[in-house]
Amino acid sequence: MKTSNICKYLFLLVATATVLSACESDPTFDVTGDTANKVYINTWLSSPNSVPNNGIVFTVTNTPVGTVITGRDSISYAFTVQCTRPAEAPINITLGVNNAMVPEGMATCPESIRLYSDKPGVVIPAGATVSDSITVWLKTDELAALGTDNYALPVGVVAATNAQISANRSVAYFILNAAYSNIQGATTPSGSTFTKPTGAASWTVTGIATNPQYMLDASTSTGQYASTGANPALPLDVVIDMKEPYTITGFHTRTSSTTYRPTAATIYTRLTEDDEWTRQGNIAWTTSPQYVRFYGPVTTRYVRISISAINSANGVRYTDFVIYR
Numbered sequence: 001m002k003t004s005n006i007c008k009y010l011f012l013l014v015a016t017a018t019v020l021s022a023c024e025s026d027p028t029f030d031v032t033g034d035t036a037n038k039v040y041i042n043t044w045l046s047s048p049n050s051v052p053n054n055g056i057v058f059t060v061t062n063t064p065v066g067t068v069i070t071g072r073d074s075i076s077y078a079f080t081v082q083c084t085r086p087a088e089a090p091i092n093i094t095l096g097v098n099n100a101m102v103p104e105g106m107a108t109c110p111e112s113i114r115l116y117s118d119k120p121g122v123v124i125p126a127g128a129t130v131s132d133s134i135t136v137w138l139k140t141d142e143l144a145a146l147g148t149d150n151y152a153l154p155v156g157v158v159a160a161t162n163a164q165i166s167a168n169r170s171v172a173y174f175i176l177n178a179a180y181s182n183i184q185g186a187t188t189p190s191g192s193t194f195t196k197p198t199g200a201a202s203w204t205v206t207g208i209a210t211n212p213q214y215m216l217d218a219s220t221s222t223g224q225y226a227s228t229g230a231n232p233a234l235p236l237d238v239v240i241d242m243k244e245p246y247t248i249t250g251f252h253t254r255t256s257s258t259t260y261r262p263t264a265a266t267i268y269t270r271l272t273e274d275d276e277w278t279r280q281g282n283i284a285w286t287t288s289p290q291y292v293r294f295y296g297p298v299t300t301r302y303v304r305i306s307i308s309a310i311n312s313a314n315g316v317r318y319t320d321f322v323i324y325r
Helices: 003-024 140-145
Strands: 038-040 055-063 066-069 075-079 091-097 121-124 134-138 149-160 171-180 183-185 204-206 236-255 262-270 278-284 290-310 317-324
Touching (some): 038 149, 055 075, 055 140, 066 140, 075 171, 134 140, 171 278, 183 278
Parallel strands (some): 055 171
Antiparallel strands (some): 055 066, 075 134, 091 121, 091 149, 149 171, 183 290, 204 236, 236 290, 236 317, 262 290
16 A cells, blocks of 8 residues: 555544544533533524523413413423433433523523422433433413513523533523513403493593594594594504593504504503503504403503504504493
8 A cells, every 4th residue: 555545544544533532522512522421401492592592482471360371381391311422321310490590681580480390300321322301391370470571491400420411501491581461462352342431522532643532533434533643753652531430341443444553552551640551561453443452351541552653654543442341
């Protein structure tokens, strides 16, 4: 064999050995070149930039009648624990909450929110690199303790036998985007419409530039509408004063067409002129009328529609305001 071919052969052997060594000790774990067997969690979850790796996101909305988890029945997740090389002996792994790993900028969950699991831990058998699966969950009825914030609950490896714990890949995250809302959606509220209650003629509306009275006259004629005017400055507060308290399940506004409607708003109420506004929640609209349905009835004298987006630069043209009770 020629000298040049021998050199090439030796180079390939060295390169192959280097690649195998790198596979056995993944350089993304802890310290490049570390040969210790490390246990880690890799759920392969795809996360937005604002969410840490191994993070699964849940949208939690607390309401007056309970907690709603958008798109899911519960907050739960099943996963395995892995190790960087085949276990020389069974690796017994204990998992738990590690609040020291809460990422900067996210809130720590209240202590009353506990982690539950279907088993105390998992095992990676001798010769294997993957454990049995464990399912962890949170109880929905404990989530009422959440405020309005982005919470992180780190579920981590807290103990392992016959192996070391990875310093940078030993945690999976429940990310809880939590908020409070009393708005169930843009659907017809329960109860009867209350179009012209006694005294409705004395109701007033502010925040409308032209003909505000047409929002309260119970006429849906497109020839008579209350207009915000073109290019209104947003957010724009439209406030209806009903002069006395009513207990309502929701309301609707109507516009002269779907073109001249608000598309997004925050709804507030207050019982008296001296009260602070109570935020009921956010709403998006695609039609006319624009419905607001509450989870729980609200006793209020004032309704404030804080419009944050409109469908047309020509503004909003209201023809009606109706409460349900």
